[in-house]
Each structure stands twice: as structure tokens, then as C-alpha cells.
Amino acid sequence: MPKYIISLDEGTTSCRTLVINHKGEIVASNALEFSQIFPKAGWVEHNAVEIWNSQRTTLVQSVNKAKIKPEDIVGIGITNQRETVVMWDKRSGLPIYNAIVWQDRRTTKYCDELIAQGKSELVQTKTGLIINPYFSATKIKWILDNVEGARQLAKDNNLLFGTIDTWLIYRLTGGKTHITDSTNASRTMLFNIHTKEWDDELLTLMDIPKSILPTVKSSSEVYGHTFPGLLSKETDVQIPIASAIGDQQAALFGQLCLEPGEVKNTYGTGCFILMNTGQTPIKSNNGLLTTIALDYKGTITYALEGSVFVAGAAVQWLRDQIKIIYHASETDWYTNLVKDDQQLYVVPSFTGLGSPYWDSYSRGAIFGLERGTKREHLVKATLESLAYQSYDVIMAMAEDLKKPIKRIKVDGGASRNEYLMQFQADITQVEVIRPKSIETTAMGAAFLAGLAVDFWTSRDEIKQILNVDKTYHAKLDQAIVQKLLKGWKVAVNRTLNWLKDIE
Numbered sequence: 001m002p003k004y005i006i007s008l009d010e011g012t013t014s015c016r017t018l019v020i021n022h023k024g025e026i027v028a029s030n031a032l033e034f035s036q037i038f039p040k041a042g043w044v045e046h047n048a049v050e051i052w053n054s055q056r057t058t059l060v061q062s063v064n065k066a067k068i069k070p071e072d073i074v075g076i077g078i079t080n081q082r083e084t085v086v087m088w089d090k091r092s093g094l095p096i097y098n099a100i101v102w103q104d105r106r107t108t109k110y111c112d113e114l115i116a117q118g119k120s121e122l123v124q125t126k127t128g129l130i131i132n133p134y135f136s137a138t139k140i141k142w143i144l145d146n147v148e149g150a151r152q153l154a155k156d157n158n159l160l161f162g163t164i165d166t167w168l169i170y171r172l173t174g175g176k177t178h179i180t181d182s183t184n185a186s187r188t189m190l191f192n193i194h195t196k197e198w199d200d201e202l203l204t205l206m207d208i209p210k211s212i213l214p215t216v217k218s219s220s221e222v223y224g225h226t227f228p229g230l231l232s233k234e235t236d237v238q239i240p241i242a243s244a245i246g247d248q249q250a251a252l253f254g255q256l257c258l259e260p261g262e263v264k265n266t267y268g269t270g271c272f273i274l275m276n277t278g279q280t281p282i283k284s285n286n287g288l289l290t291t292i293a294l295d296y297k298g299t300i301t302y303a304l305e306g307s308v309f310v311a312g313a314a315v316q317w318l319r320d321q322i323k324i325i326y327h328a329s330e331t332d333w334y335t336n337l338v339k340d341d342q343q344l345y346v347v348p349s350f351t352g353l354g355s356p357y358w359d360s361y362s363r364g365a366i367f368g369l370e371r372g373t374k375r376e377h378l379v380k381a382t383l384e385s386l387a388y389q390s391y392d393v394i395m396a397m398a399e400d401l402k403k404p405i406k407r408i409k410v411d412g413g414a415s416r417n418e419y420l421m422q423f424q425a426d427i428t429q430v431e432v433i434r435p436k437s438i439e440t441t442a443m444g445a446a447f448l449a450g451l452a453v454d455f456w457t458s459r460d461e462i463k464q465i466l467n468v469d470k471t472y473h474a475k476l477d478q479a480i481v482q483k484l485l486k487g488w489k490v491a492v493n494r495t496l497n498w499l500k501d502i503e
Contacts, residue, residue: 001072002021002022002072003022003072003073003074003455004019004020004021004027004066004068004072004073004074005019005020005073005074005075005076005077005446005449005450005455006018006019006020006059006062006063006073006075006076006077006239006446006449007020007076007077007078007079007442007443007445007446007449008055008058008059008076008077008078008079008168008445009079009247009439009441009442009445010051010055010078010079010080010081010164010165010168011080011081011247011268011269012081012084012101012102012103012268012269012270012313013033013034013036013269013313013316014031014032014033014034014054015031015032015034015051015054015055015057015058016029016030016031016032016058016442017029017030017031017055017058017059017061017062017063018062018439018442018443018446019062019063019065019066019068020443020446022455022456023465024437024443024446024462024465024466026437026439027066027068028062028063028065028066029062029065030057030058030059030061030062030065031058032054032057032058034046034047034050034051034054035047035050037098040106042104042105042106042108042351043104043105043106044100044101044103044104044351045098045099045100045101045104046084046098046099046101047098047099048086048088048095048098048099048164048167049094049095051099051164051167051168052167052168052171055168056171056230059230059231060231063231069235069237070230070231070232070235070237070239071235071237073237073239074239074240074450074453074455075222075239075240075241075242075243075449075450075452075453075455076172076226076239076240076241076242076243076449077242077243077244077245077445077446077447077448077449077450078165078168078169078241078243078244078245078445079165079244079245079246079247079250079441079442079444079445080163080164080165080168080184080244080246080247081101081102081164081247081269082102082163082183082184082187082246082247082248083102083134083135083136083139083163083187083188084099084100084101084102084136084163084164085099085100085136085139085140085143085161085163086099086161086162086163086164086166086167087140087143087147087150087159087160087161087162087212088159088160088162088167088170089153089158089159089160090157090158090159090160090175091158093170093171093175096143096147096149096150096153096159097143097147097150099164099167100139100142100143102134102135103134103309103313103351104133104139104351105133105351105352105360106133106139106142107133107138107139107141107142108133108352108360108361110133110138110141110142111131111132111133111138111360114131114205115131119131119205122201122202122205123189123202124283124290126192126193126194126199126201126202127186127189127190127191127192127193127199127202128186128193128281128283128289128290128291128302129187129189129289129290129291130287130289130358131189132358132360133360134307134309134354135187135188135189136163136187136188136189136190137188137189137190137202137206137208138189138206140161140188140190140206140208140212141206141207141208144207144208154209154211154212155209157211159211159212160178160212160214161212161213161214162178162180162214163180163184163187163188163246165180165181165184165244165245165246166178166179166180166184166214169223169224169241169244172224172226172227172230172241173223173224173225173226173227173241174227176224176227177223177224177241178214178215179214179215179216179217179223179224179244180214180215180216180217180244181216181217181218181219181243181244181245181246181295182196182216182217182218182219182292182295182300183219183245183246183249183291183292183293183294183295184244184245184246185198185214185216185292186291186292187246187291189202190202190203190206190208190213191216193281193290193291193292193300193302194281196216196295196300197216198210198213198216217244217295218295218296218297218298219243219244219245219249219294219295219296219448220242220243220295220296220297220448220449220451220452221242221243221452222240222241222242222452222453223241223242223244224240224241225238225239225240225241226238226239226241240452240453241449242448242449242450242452242453243445243446243448243449243452244445245294245444245445245448247266247268247272247441248266248272248274248305248441249274249291249292249293249294249303249444250440250441250442250444250445250448251264251266251272251274251411251412251440251441251444252264252274252276252293252294252303252444253293253294253444253447253448254411254439254440254441254442254443254444254445254447255409255411255435255440255444255466256459256462256463256466257274257275257276257409258276258459259276259278260276260277260278261275261276261277261401262275262276262409263275263276263394263397263405263407263408263409264408264409264410264411264440265390265394265408265409265410265411265412265424266410266411266412266440266441267311267312267386267410267411267412267413267414267415267420268311268312268412268413268414268441269310269311269312269313269316270307270308270309270310270311270312270313270354271308271311271386271389271390271393271412272305272306272307272308273305273306273308273390273393273394273397273408274291274293274303274304274305275303275304275305275397275401275405276293276301276303277290277293277302277303277304278301278302279299279300279301279302280302281302282302282304282400282401284304284396284400285399285400286356286396286397286399286400287306287355287356287357287358287396288304288305288306288355288356288393288396288397288400289304289305289306289307289355290302290303290304290305291303291304291305296448304397304400305355306354306355306356306392306393306394306396306397307354307355307393308354308355308386308389308390308393309349309350309351309352309353309354310348310349310350310351310364311348311386311389311414312328312386312412312413312414313348313350314346314348314350314382314385314386315328315331315382315383315414316328317348317350317382318331318378318379318382322378324375324378324379325379328413328414329416330379331379331382331383331417331419331420332417332418332419332420334375334376334379334380335376335379335380335383335419336419337374337376338376338377338380340372342368342370342372342373342377343368343483343484343487344366344367344368344369344373344377344378344380344381345366345367345368345381345384345385345388345487345488345491346364346365346366346378346381346382346384346385347362347364347365347366347367347385347491347492347495348364348382348385349362349363349364349365349495350363350364353492353495353496355392355393355396356392356393356396357392357492357496359496359497361496361497361498361499361500361501362495362496362497362498362499363495363498363499364495365491365494365495365498366378366381367487367490367491367494368381368487368491380419383414383417383419383420383423384420384423384427386414386420386424387420387423387424387427387428388427388485388488390424390428391424391427391428391485391488392492394408394428394430395428404430405428405430406430406431407430407431407432407433408428408430408431408432408433409433409434409435410424410432410433410434410438411434411435411438411439411440411441412438412441413438415434415438416438421434421470421472422472422475424472425472425473425474425475426474426475426476426481427476427481427484427485428474429474429481430474431471431472431473432471432472433468433470433471433472434468434469434470434471434472435466435467435468435469436466436467436468436469437466438469447459447462450462
């Protein structure tokens with residue numbers, strides 16, 4: 001009988017499950033969106049139990065849709081939104097507070113205090129990160145300090161912390177396994193990426209007890225097995241959980257960016273550009289992060305990363321808040337309605353700006369509005385903001401490397417957008433390569449799980465699976481490109497420090 005790998009892809013707005021065969025084909029899939037909770041300005045939360053229920057539902061429905069039996073599944077791989085914090089009571093297995101999402105900015109002032117204390121160099125040297133509310137550490141501290149009984153639970157050894165991979169694995173194994181992998185650990189601002197250990201000095205600095213932290217494993221190995229009856233009460237089959245990897249690192253592996261210098265850009269809720277730098281961590285002087293790209297068979301691969309906080313989320317904003325589109329797929333059509341040269345800019349810094357600016361006080365703005373501005377102008381400018389923000393990161397990477405980036409591999413939902421991909425090539429003056437399957441995040445987790453259980457024997461075997469769909473080359477005149485970029489830079493600069501300036 002044919003065998004299959006399951007990939008659980010838990011993102012910022014939805015949970016998905018893919019059933020994948022040995023040829024790398026997606027046999028079945030299912031997805032569910034879950035609630036986005038905004039209790040206060042700048043706060044973003046998720047219900048961790050809802051995430052678990054949604055993920056399990058998509059798992060069961062995908063397996064049913066594929067018409068396969070639990071015994072046909074040889075392994076499960078997990079990829080997840082990173083930095084998001086879940087903390088739960090070990091006795092009940094239930095969260096003590098909503099998950100605090102990576103986009104959340106409630107710890108901005110505490111981060112400012114750490115920077116004022118001169119801790120930036122310490123944090124960057126050990127973790128490769130900059131001090132920012134984006135990362136997990138200050139969210140953990142906030143829960144410990146603000147949720148009644150949290151510190152007592154920790155003192156009694158009854159409190160556990162995890163990023164979403166840890167939470168899902170804990171639930172999948174019936175509470176038997178409390179682990180994470182090196183890629184997710186490297187995003188917490190508590191993990192030393194050189195020694196590959198939780199860092200005692202950083203834990204002491206933020207008053208976080210080590211006892212709540214998960215054990216750190218590689219990105220590709222069997223961590224445990226699912227509890228009996230997960231998929232059906234009629235069977236007690238226990239499936240190996242064989243990979244865990246942060247979503248952006250999963251996409252880097254799924255694009256098979258295995259050699260130093262290879263770059264990918266994932267257009268999801270945010271845009272995340274990663275460059276493989278091999279077994280040597282490179283410290284950025286241009287607002288990028290140094291992070292672990294992969295922990296595989298005892299070898300650590302590092303990456304430079306630029307994080308754009310709002311990308312696809314800006315299109316969601318057009319759909320859900322502004323209500324000028326019904327579906328993201330309409331954006332391509334609207335851009336083709338624009339026939340004039342009106343220079344409209346949307347800076348979607350709804351939760352601050354990430355790389356290379358790192359300004360938690362910036363907020364979104366629209367520049368260049370005229371009486372003749374129509375819906376299609378706003379849609380086009382919002383789409384273009386994804387490319388402009390990616391341009392800023394790619395230029396920062398070129399500065400750090402001291403040589404230009406020649407090509408980027410793209411994936412994620414918005415990479416289907418023809419206008420956006422051509423504009424990205426035009427504005428950045430690089431070759432943009434889109435694979436036939438843009439599900440590279442889920443596929444990265446699947447490949448790593450498959451390698452762990454010998455479903456695939458080598459990365460060379462996996463290379464035969466991937467095929468290019470389309471390559472985009474720059475077509476826009478250089479004078480026009482420079483004019484557009486000048487307008488973007490002016491627009492971004494006028495949003496910086498907004499919240500501070502209006503205090």
C-alpha cells in the first residue's frame with residue numbers, strides 16, 4: 001500500500017494540513033481560519049485551544065478526504081508561526097492566558113528599558129536578534145508578571161512555555177512530550193545560537209525560570225508518537241512526529257536553498273526573506289537578524305533574515321476592515337484598471353516596522369491621495385507595499401554581504417499574484433523564481449519528517465521533486481524605478497516614531 005507524510009502548517013491566521021505522497025504531490029488538504037483577538041491597541045492574541053482544535057480538525061478532514069488509513073501515515077511534520085507564546089498549566093494542560101502573537105507590541109516600553117540599560121550588544125551577540133517585542137522572551141515575562149498565579153505555578157513546577165510547535169506536539173502526544181527545535185528556540189531571545197543552549201544570563205536578566213522551557217531538539221528526528229485514537233476511535237495507531245521547524249526556515253528548506261547565498265522570500269501574513277549563510281553565523285550591520293536556519297544531523301546551518309511584519313495582512317485589511325475587496329485574488333484584476341501615473345503609497349506599519357527599521361512606534365499611513373484616487377489605486381499601492389518592504393530587506397542583505405543579490409525564490413499565497421511578482425522583479429532588479437508548488441513551508445516540514453523516517457533517503461532525492469513554474473525579469477525603466485523608490489523612502493520616513501511624536 002502507498003505511504004504518506006502529513007504536514008501540519010500552523011500559520012498566523014489559519015491551520016492547514018497536507019497529505020503528501022512519495023512523489024511530493026499533495027493528495028489532500030484542508031484549512032481553517034481561526035480568531036484574531038485584539039484586546040487593546042497594539043495587542044494581538046490567539047486562543048491556543050482554538051488553534052489546537054482547528055489543527056486537529058484539518059488533520060482528520062484531510063486524512064478522510066485522502067481516503068487513507070492511519071497506518072498508511074509514516075510520519076508527521078510540523079511548521080508554525082514563530083515567536084508566538086503559549087503558557088499552560090502542566091496539571092490541566094490548559095493555557096493560563098491567550099497566546100500572545102508575534103505581532104503583539106505590548107512589551108515595547110520594556111524593550112526600550114533593556115536598550116537603555118545597554119543590553120543590545122549582549123542580546124545580539126548571544127542570540128543574533130535585536131531587542132524587540134517581536135520575540136518571545138518579553139511576552140513570556142509579561143505573562144509571568146501580569147497573569148495572576150503564573151509565577152507561583154512556575155515555582156511549583158506546574159507551568160510550561162512553548163511556541164506553537166511545542167504546544168501542538170504536547171497536545172498530539174497527550175502531554176508526554178515538551179520539546180521545540182533549534183529554529184524555533186532561536187527566535188525566543190533566550191537561546192544562545194552558538195552554544196545551542198538556553199542562556200542562563202538572559203534568563204536571569206528577564207527573570208524567566210528555566211524550568212518552564214522545552215527541551216531543544218533537531219529539526220528532523222522522531223520526538224514522540226501521537227496518542228491512540230487521534231484520528232479515529234477505531235484504531236490505536238500511533239504516528240511518529242518527526243519534524244518541527246519555524247515556518248520561514250521550513251520555506252527555506254522547502255525551496256531547497258541549501259547552499260550559502262541562496263535567498264527565499266515568503267509572502268504570507270508578513271514577508272520573510274532568508275538567506276542561507278552556511279555553518280557560519282554572519283552578524284548584520286544593517287538591521288537584519290542572524291538566526292538558525294536548520295538543525296540537521298548534528299549540523300547547524302545559519303541564515304540572515306529580514307522580517308516584514310505586514311504583507312498579506314495588508315490585503316486582509318483591505319478585505320476585512322476597509323471592505324473594498326471580497327477576495328485576495330481580485331487584487332490582480334484591480335491593478336490592471338489603473339491607467340494613470342498617480343504615485344500613491346501605503347505604508348502598512350500597523351504593528352510597527354520590522355527589518356531594517358525596527359521601529360515599534362511607526363504606524364500605517366497612506367500618502368499621495370488625490371480627488372481622483374479610486375479603489376484600484378489603493379489596492380495597487382497596498383500590493384506594491386509588499387514589494388517595497390521586501391526591497392528594503394534585500395538591499396540590506398546585499399550591504400551585509402557586500403555583493404548584490406541576483407535571484408530570489410518566492411512562495412506563499414501572494415506569490416501567485418502576477419502583478420506583484422513582476423513589480424518585485426522590477427523594483428529590486430533581481431530574478432524572481434516561483435516554483436510550481438508554492439506550498440514550500442508545508443513541504444519543508446514534510447521533507448524533514450520524511451528524511452527522519454526514511455520515507456525519502458536524501459536531499460538529492462527531494463531535489464527531483466521541485467520544479468520551476470515561472471521566472472520574472474526586470475522590465476521597468478531605471479529612471480522610473482528610482483522615482484518610485486524615492487517616493488517610498490519619503491513615505492516610510494514620515495511614519496517613523498509616529499506614536500512617540502504624538503504623545
